[in-house]
Amino acid sequence: MKLQAAIDRVSLDQAVYLAHALDGVVDIVELGTSIPKDFGLKTLNERGVALTQSELLIDLKTIDEGVYEFTKGFELPADILTVMASASIDTIEQVYALSEKLGRQTFIDLLEVSDDQIARLTHLNHAIFGLHHSKDTGGNFDAVASVAQFHAAFPNVExxxxxxxxxxxxxxxxxxxxxxxxxxxxxxxxGADDPVAAAKEFMEVIK
Amino acid sequence: MKLQAAIDRVSLDQAVYLAHALDGVVDIVELGTSIPKDFGLKTLNERGVALTQSELLIDLKTIDEGVYEFTKGFELPADILTVMASASIDTIEQVYALSEKLGRQTFIDLLEVSDDQIARLTHLNHAIFGLHHSKDTGGNFDAVASVAQFHAAFPNVExxxxxxxxxxxxxxxxxxxxxxxxxxxxxxxxGADDPVAAAKEFMEVIK
Structure with a gap:
């Protein structure tokens, strides 16, 4: 199993610092949605967030204008970009095709979609299917149970x-x-006092 | 009827220039999704996009973390911000409540949602319900027919x-x-050679 560490709701300086500090410690460094929306992809590109060892994921949450957004994100260069499963099938298939062409990866965010909406996407077999629930919904989310349920419904998703x-x-x-x-x-x-130490603690239990 | 002019996929300088040039010419100036995603809300805030006469809409396409994104957007200050109808009901109700509290407005983007998903939102009677189809889908969109169809299905949406x-x-x-x-x-x-002249031509036919 891989560990992805998400960086969210911090200053640009802190985001860049954390991304580089976690580079090589975790498998994937994520810049959460608040980072591109607060600072913009152009600013991130100028500041330099390219990583040397870990993969870089930008949580763009693309829902339209897929090729425009993914082209900008892959220029950073991101290895993985996110598209909403609730986007049109055209948007999702276009960003998937672009990702494949560039040797990168599409992460399909399954927020608030039905099984029928997921079923139309399972042929995109190189994409990552991301389970989570709305941060605004609060309450408890049982990751282990949600994964078991998803795997039972969609056994072919790799x-x-x-x-x-x-x-x-x-x-x-x-x-x-x-x-x-x-x-x-x-x-x-x-958000830990020592993010690198916290990341290492997670890495130990998942290997 | 009001006219909203959307600015998209231009440089930051051009976006700021166009927003101010159209201020007072059209009813609502929109900074399309590419503007916050390319440059970030913080950069827009620092550059100054406050308008003096027209309303300002930022097409944030919020789908989670609603209060976080809307708080930043309203600081610009935007008058209207967009949330996806495909977001969780919690996200939509939270941004609507914030908009009402601040005397601003929520624009609910109806991209790729079913009538059932719309029906759970029609009680938000101060929100603007936005009809359009995915830019990535291409093809023709008959605005007049789509509006008639929506109005027949949801006669109470104001x-x-x-x-x-x-x-x-x-x-x-x-x-x-x-x-x-x-x-x-x-x-x-x-995108017209003379955006102000083009806007005036539209304003003439809709008044």
Missing amino acids: HIAVAGGINVSQAAKLAEQGIVEIAIVGGKIA | HIAVAGGINVSQAAKLAEQGIVEIAIVGGKIA
């Missing part, structure tokens, strides 16, 4: 990621469950 | 906006139809 309040103990359970390819951790790494 | 390849002749037809509150025009104003 690349699955999950996010939502994952702590060290849940990360260990997800690794043991053996379905998910990527566990996404937000504040428990980026 | 504030309706429509976007999608609207030219002067279609704007005149929408004004005559008398259902839509806002017609949204993109490239035919912002």
